[in-house]
Amino acid sequence: MTRFIFIIKPLFWLSVAVLTVASLVPVVLLPPQSLDIWDKAQHAFGFAWLAFLGLLAYPRWPNAVAASLLVYGGAIELAQAATGWRYGEWSDLAADGVGILLGALAWWLLRRIARPAA
Numbered sequence: 691m692t693r694f695i696f697i698i699k700p701l702f703w704l705s706v707a708v709l710t711v712a713s714l715v716p717v718v719l720l721p722p723q724s725l726d727i728w729d730k731a732q733h734a735f736g737f738a739w740l741a742f743l744g745l746l747a748y749p750r751w752p753n754a755v756a757a758s759l760l761v762y763g764g765a766i767e768l769a770q771a772a773t774g775w776r777y778g779e780w781s782d783l784a785a786d787g788v789g790i791l792l793g794a795l796a797w798w799l800l801r802r803i804a805r806p807a808a
Contacts, residue, residue, distance in 0.1 A: 702743040713766045716775040733785035741793025
């Protein structure tokens with residue numbers, strides 16, 4: 691997997707930038723949501739993606755990657771609350787945490803599968 695690191699790190703940081711913009715633009719610029727649970731699924735999926743890519747990009751620091759993503763999720767919620775057109779919610783941060791755990795699990799499973807048997 692180290693041979694793909696040249697693309698994984700930029701893809702991770704691009705994903706962080708895209709998620710930041712998508713999280714802070716006015717809601718009227720986003721597609722309508724029919725169910726509130728879909729919002730939580732979007733949070734979980736987005737942070738699972740970030741955790742998976744982040745752990746692929748920085749495999750020596752799994753705890754730091756996971757903790758940093760959780761802090762990032764909290765910062766997004768605080769920034770949303772400050773915008774006046776978005777709302778920060780603790781339940782969104784909880785969904786971020788679930789996503790981080792799922793992304794970390796996927797990363798861990800990939801490492802187990804990709805590791806040659808001893």
